[in-house]
Amino acid sequence: MAPLIEINSLEVRAGRTAIVEKLNLKLRKGTPLTILGETGSGKSLLAQAIIGLLPKGLTVSGQILIDGRDQAGLSRAQRERQWGRDIGMLPQEPWRALDPLMPALPQVSEVYELVGKMEPEAAWHRASGDLDRLQLANAGNKIPAQLSGGMAQRVAFAAATAGGARIILADEPTKGLDARRRDLVVAQLKDRSANGGLLTITHDIEVARQLGGDTIVMRQGVVVERGTTEQILSSPKSAYARALVAAAPQNWPDLRAAAVGQPAKRRVLAGCGLSLMRGNKKLFSNLDINIAAGEVLALSGDSGTGKTSLGDVLLGLLPPSSGQVLREVEAARYQYQKLYQDPPAAFAPQVTLGRLMEDLICLHRLDRGRLLSLMARLNLSKKLLGRYPHQVSGGELQRLAIARVLMLDPVLLFADEPTSRLDPITARDTTLMLVELARESGCALLLVCHDPLLVEKVADRHLHLGAVAED
Known part of the structure; x- marks a missing residue:
């Protein structure tokens, strides 16, 4: 049987620089294909090249066949007629896939x-069923801005798969989801692949494990290993694949030991009797929370339980419905900082990254040399400063957001899923660096995380928010 997608000697270039080099793959019906690899290795660009949506300034060469049809000979209109019908794509950022002014249910129904x-009534019924299966029954009348990151991700998944395309390209389809809902989405993807094709790009080794099928491991735009998922995850042959598997949180050092025996530090912030309503639903009520200098407090809970909203309340970005927040350390307002769950939300899209950083340096009279030092520590090339936010990978943008925040010497850092777009190795190194810097500088770190193993390794204390009715 001919493959649904066949790629021969594919290259993606930015000028003379090869981002993806001489890549070959075949996606077959009923056999999921997963691509693992480091942040910025060209995985997302591969999916964009297949569907014909590469960013401006990038060129593609080689052969892409979909259902045996060479895509190079098709016009833009011909390619667009395939979208949703023959091939569908779930992009990495749900905010780029959803209409910001349209509620969730009409987006899927449309x-x-x-x-x-379909007739409107039948379409509405099917869309309602999709949202019910994704545990979004009460989210249908909400616009994307009223959804949590995990909820928006599931709405984008429903919209991307509603057209009935036989081939699905899923770029980080489970980021921002708690383990239960991650498994739900993975199960639905796997079901769809039984009679079609599924190409999944992910940093989550557990997602690859559950999907099964075949896996390709990429590094710096080059395939370093390929084989069955079971073989690669159980006995990887390449040094890089072995490092990926070894970077799972259960293999991290226990950083809680660093805080044992230290004298109690001054409390940075306290929330007393906090309650918050979303519409007529209560997210949390009578919540007391405090965090001390240099402490790591983990915040967990299902998608949509109000974790991001609680952080916004503590930072003064959102007023509580009741209760109060007390700041007990004298600091500038900008030293209470947030790392956004979706990094594009933190960067102006029409300004280069270098210009954005320079504006920050000038505004607060910061040391330019420290930016380059932080970038080096985060394994970021200074060449990225000449690019716009959409010209770097999600993982690179997230690490740039981390560098920018750390330049401000925060006294409190609310880190909302700060490694959800990072490969396991980079996620480990970045998390350990954040915790280390928090201990060194006395920064209070409120860390949103869905991974209980990670929480066990780094958190001094753990606060779990319970389920809410509308999610």
Whole structure:
């Protein structure tokens, strides 16, 4: 049987620089194909090249066949007619896939109407069923800004798959989801692949394990290993694949030991009797929370339970419905900082990264040399400063956001899933660096995390928010 997708000697270039080099792959019906690899290795660009949506300034060469049809000979209009019907894509950032002004249910229903040619009532019924299966029954009338990151990710998944495409390209489909909902999405993806094709790009080794099928490991735009998922995860042959598997949180050092025996430090912030409503639903009530200098407090809970909202309340970005927040350390307002769950939300899209950093340096009279030092520590090339936010990978943008925040010497850092876009190795190194810097500088670190193993390794204390009715 001919492969659904066949790629021969694919290269993606930025000028003379090869980002993806001489890549070959075959996606077959009923056999999921997963691509693992480091942040910025060209995985997302591969998916964009397949569907024909590479960013401006990048060029592609080689052969891409979809259902045996060479994509190079197709016009833009011909390619667009395939979208949703023959091939669908779930992009890495749900905010780029969703209409910001349209509620969730109409967004999914519209796909059934326009792509599936259904009558409005039937389309509405199918869309409602999709949201129910994704545990979003009460989110249908909410616009994307009213959804948590995990909820928006599931709505984008429903919209991307509603057209009935036989081939699905899923770019980080489970980021921002708690383990239970991650497994739910993975199960639905796997079911769809039984009678079609599924190409998944992920940093989550557990996602690859559950999908099974075949796996390709990429580094710096080059395939370093390929084989069955079981073989690669159980006995990887390449040094890089072995390092990926070894970077799982259960293999991290226990950083809580660093805080044992230290004298109690001054409390940075306290929330007393905090409650917050979302519409007519209560996210949390009568919540007391405090965090001390140099302490790491982990915050967990299902998607949509109000973790991000709680952080916004503590930072003064969102007023509580009741209760108060007390700041007990004298510091500038900008030293209470947030690392956003979706890094594009933290960067102006029409300004280069270098200009954004320079503006920050000038505004607060910061040391330019420290930026380069932090970038080196985060394994970021200074060449990235000449690019716009959409011209770097999600993982690179997240690490740039971390560098920018650390330049401000925060006294409190609310880190909202700060490694959700990072490969296991980079996620480990970045998390350990954040914790180390928090201990060294006395910065209070409030860390949102869905991984209980990671929490066990780094958190001094752990606060779990319970489920909410609308999610």
